[in-house]
Amino acid sequence: MQSLGIDVLFKGTNFLRLLEGLWVAVRISLISVAISIVLGILVGILMTSRNMAVKAIFRVYLEIVRIMPQMVLLFIVYFGTTRVFGWDLEAETAAIIVFVFWGTAEMGDLVRGALISIPKIQYESAAALGMSRGMAFRYVILPQTIRRLIPLSINLITRMIKTTSLVMMIGIVEVLKVGQQIIEANRKVSPNAAFGVFAVIFLMYFLICWPVSRLAVWLEKKWA
Template structure:
């Protein structure tokens, strides 16, 4: 019976269910990441606005998102908004909203940091050469921002992928939820199922996040040279 826990993974359609659950995780992660990258890039420029009130409001938003745990935000959006405003939100949509809010704030702060780290003479020299502000940002500023930003942005992506495991608590049937269902179904007959199922889920997350993490390390190494 030593291998029974492992065999549960391959019984019936358990393996297929786990991979389908993983696809749900990937879908939520990818959609949240794409939204976060687009809105976060814009939010970074907003954070260095010449208008003080805009800078204050953007900083308040960033601090709110950072202080508030993602799990609490999930509950607020999924349960709070649905009941208060009579909205019919699916768990997947609530998850995308929350992770996009979080990713936008974090990405925006990364962009702000990259912008403020650029020497001021870069802006002044570009304008002195006759470049318009649009040309300056497209050909001078944005390429340098991307160079500084990409390794950190890749790290943020891996954090978002891993944090999507929280959506199990609002009823989304992703890979962790499927794993829990398989464990519960075999709890009495195969007590060792849990360690094998969670171990397999760990391998699935590792298979997704490790290449992304290595990409981040590679970019940091290449761009430091």
């Protein structure tokens, strides 16, 4: 049997290039997650508001994010804005805009869920102990909310990393694209390189996402 392309990976700087490609995707997700968490906390608090208009706006926002594939949003922001507003967005900027739009909705929903999951009796007990509203929030509600939120936000990171693989569709050179380039360049000498290269990319994603999602599960159990 011919070689399955493992040799190609160790030729020259190929492996390094793959890692760089992976970093492009991971960097986009980390930036997006960081912004999403901050905005998501604000959105989540706003979503618990009793104001009907505010509620309605965020419902529509959430529903859009729930239904529209991120791919479609990427296309709209990347191709649409050039047409309509004449903006010449960098592909990476477009990607970050879309993933923040998506991540903020997800995070907002998590924050809202965590806030309303705290039983009312917690507020009442704090008040009965003579705490002010601020104190109750600071010492009773917030610690519980954060404990519920941290595992869920860690999960959001892995989902974000998995989703950013889509950026290759708007022309960003990330790990899959680098993989294709390597396969293409070695077509003659190693026609089966696709196997080795894509198997390694598969494993790379797993090795990044798996420990992170295990951490989330562990924290969830620990703080349950």
